[in-house]
Amino acid sequence: xxxxxxxxxxxxxxxxxxxxxxxxxxxxxxxxxxxxxxxxxxxxxxxxxxxxxxxxxxxxxxxxxxxxxxxxxxxxxxxxxxxxxxxxxxxxxxxxxxxxxxxxxxxxxxxxxxxxxxxxxxxxxxxxxxxxxxxxxxxxxxxxxxxxxxxxxxxxxxxxxxxxxxxxxxxxxxxxxxxxxxxxxxxxxxxxxxxxxxxxxxxxxxxxxxxxxxxxxxxxxxxxxxxxxxxxxxxxxxxxxxxxxxxxxxxxxxxxxxxxxxxxxxxxxxxxxxxxxxxxxxxxxxxxxxxxxxxxxxxxxxxxxxxxxxxxxxxxxxxxxxxxxxxxxxxxxxxxxxxxxxxxxxxxxxxxxx
Amino acid sequence: xxxxxxxxxxxxxxxxxxxxxxxxxxxxxxxxxxxxxxxxxxxxxxxxxxxxxxxxxxxxxxxxxxxxxxxxxxxxxxxxxxxxxxxxxxxxxxxxxxxxxxxxxxxxxxxxxxxxxxxxxxxxxxxxxxxxxxxxxxxxxxxxxxxxxxxxxxxxxxxxxxxxxxxxxxxxxxxxxxxxxxxxxxxxxxxxxxxxxxxxxxxxxxxxxxxxxxxxxxxxxxxxxxxxxxxxxxxxxxxxxxxxxxxxxxxxxxxxxxxxxxxxxxxxxxxxxxxxxxxxxxxxxxxxxxxxxxxxxxxxxxxxxxxxxxxxxxxxxxxxxxxxxxxxxxxxxxxxxxxxxxxxxxxxxxxxxx
Numbered sequence: 174x175x176x177x178x179x180x181x182x183x184x185x186x187x188x189x190x191x192x193x194x195x196x197x198x199x200x201x202x203x204x205x206x207x208x209x210x211x212x213x214x215x216x217x218x219x220x221x222x223x224x225x226x227x228x229x230x231x232x233x234x235x236x237x238x239x240x241x242x243x244x245x246x247x248x249x250x251x252x253x254x255x256x257x258x259x260x261x262x263x264x265x266x267x268x269x270x271x272x273x274x275x276x277x278x279x280x281x282x283x284x285x286x287x288x289x290x291x292x293x294x295x296x297x298x299x300x301x302x303x304x305x306x307x308x309x310x311x312x313x314x315x316x317x318x319x320x321x322x323x324x325x326x327x328x329x330x331x332x333x334x335x336x337x338x339x340x341x342x343x344x345x346x347x348x349x350x351x352x353x354x355x356x357x358x359x360x361x362x363x364x365x366x367x368x369x370x371x372x373x374x375x376x377x378x379x380x381x382x383x384x385x386x387x388x389x390x391x392x393x394x395x396x397x398x399x400x401x402x403x404x405x406x407x408x409x410x411x412x413x414x415x416x417x418x419x420x421x422x423x424x425x426x427x428x429x430x431x432x433x434x435x436x437x438x439x440x441x442x443x444x445x446x447x448x449x450x451x452x453x454x455x456x457x458x459x460x461x462x463x464x465x466x467x468x469x470x471x472x473x474x475x476x477x478x479x480x481x482x483x484x485x486x487x488x489x490x491x492x493x494x495x496x497x498x499x500x501x502x503x504x505x506x507x508x509x510x511x512x513x514x515x516x517x518x519x520x521x522x523x524x525x526x527x
Numbered sequence: 528x529x530x531x532x533x534x535x536x537x538x539x540x541x542x543x544x545x546x547x548x549x550x551x552x553x554x555x556x557x558x559x560x561x562x563x564x565x566x567x568x569x570x571x572x573x574x575x576x577x578x579x580x581x582x583x584x585x586x587x588x589x590x591x592x593x594x595x596x597x598x599x600x601x602x603x604x605x606x607x608x609x610x611x612x613x614x615x616x617x618x619x620x621x622x623x624x625x626x627x628x629x630x631x632x633x634x635x636x637x638x639x640x641x642x643x644x645x646x647x648x649x650x651x652x653x654x655x656x657x658x659x660x661x662x663x664x665x666x667x668x669x670x671x672x673x674x675x676x677x678x679x680x681x682x683x684x685x686x687x688x689x690x691x692x693x694x695x696x697x698x699x700x701x702x703x704x705x706x707x708x709x710x711x712x713x714x715x716x717x718x719x720x721x722x723x724x725x726x727x728x729x730x731x732x733x734x735x736x737x738x739x740x741x742x743x744x745x746x747x748x749x750x751x752x753x754x755x756x757x758x759x760x761x762x763x764x765x766x767x768x769x770x771x772x773x774x775x776x777x778x779x780x781x782x783x784x785x786x787x788x789x790x791x792x793x794x795x796x797x798x799x800x801x802x803x804x805x806x807x808x809x810x811x812x813x814x815x816x817x818x819x820x821x822x823x824x825x826x827x828x829x830x831x832x833x834x835x836x837x838x839x840x841x842x843x844x845x846x847x848x849x850x851x852x853x854x855x856x857x858x859x860x861x862x863x864x865x866x867x868x869x870x871x872x873x874x875x876x877x878x879x880x881x
Contacts, residue, residue: 182625192584267646346531349534372529410643414611
């Protein structure tokens, strides 16, 4: 053992989905958008004045914050931006979860939550979803150090009604409740409308899914200005300049093109509807999907075997070898063409006797 | 007080230099490069295929790591990249400084160090530089939890000989020693040549200064592969995808254009030489500069007054209202034209009786 080894931070890092270099594959494993970003994004990049790159970017990404504030009709002091919603969530964990009491989140949820609690040494307790992968709201009434859950949830894709979300916020007025809305644009009402009513609510969203910009790394949080200030203070204690110039400039273009944004979402929703119908016909079962993905299981075919067989056909979906969900596949909604290839492959695999 | 206020992390954030919106000013306050990045950077951005943005970028920024590895003749497992060297340093603090013993750094140094120790609750002790702003190496022989200092130091710009650096590394084999080389390209030998000899050494550099890419946010660390793996583990526990696609693609172009890089440095060094001569002639005193900036004091004119008077003339330099250095100005090396405007302004200010 090296003499300095005992000073290293021991962590169990998050395992992201594979990003294969081979572009021939059908990639339905990391919930990316199959369509390109708004045309303005390309224009912003292609016309970026390289001489501006010699200067540090605005520390608060103000031009992007202004665009988001105008879009959501919020104050500029109600929006925080970061390098993807993972950066935003990590800073939120650091900023808000500093209690001796455990924070609460569902047992089946975004697998980064326990990683951050480990990294920042935050006590936590998971609350089991019911057998239909629904939140049992009363579980969150107990005394705690904070609450976080995604809505729609990942990897289940299940959307909880806003009334349940509000109920949990109401019952936790003395801690911060974070609603992680990475997939909300494919679903029902956002908790955003509640941020003026509840000063303990933080809503986190991202450009990685509905805005087709996973490669640009833009996430943001919305809440009352005291929460946003507290996050900015922590951010300024970590890295003053996080959003680079291309992110800021192209992010603005994405926000300002609402027509393209809505059209992009509509296409995904249409494909999701047909995917749901086809998967049902093939005998799959799944919670009603609220995100750009379906979390499916089959009574006769093991998820792990399907995962491996699809992979052999260069079709990547996501499989989690974890309790309660180890017989499910998380399948991202791609283009109609990609979904047809997937369905044909599943039919072929399922028709072969194993 | 809000009921959740006691769960907020209380921090004293870093104060970055001003980034004024007015482009008419002469900006010599944040050590940016006055010249644009290598021409390939513009080309990479202008030809970026926007369809690639829908996908997550490579989690390890592998294409950029490969380019850096080739440039420095290192293994790919010896390089870590992040969103500016602040991101890299923050992750290094989290990864390596987990001892009950205090980490050591100079009393006059990069002012982010005490901010990170505060954020991550790392005990620390500062070691006073001597009256010429030089490190007293014996101060670092005591038992400690880790060592970090910039070389050249900031804001003093003073470069310590590699023999002193090696001596401190040698005397601290049971902890990690981080040499923060943001300004090394304007100076003497890098500690990079020592990373194979000392497994407790981490060298951190940046694209923000000598590569004119502060607006792109690219920093990197080099060390033995065990250190890099430990940093990647922590990074994957914080944010899996930090380097966005434009950073990766344009960063490669900057690394690969060595001729432009050297020419850019040469221009700054020439201007630094003439700046040093002119400031001396005006009666200023300063440590021999090793970075792209001069840390200057004047026996007859108070730094703070000069700072304010220059600001009124739309010339921004950096002033730190801190013990031992509150009569110094940190002046970034700009273009020859900018430095002439600065010198004329200083002459005018100094010739006016106050």
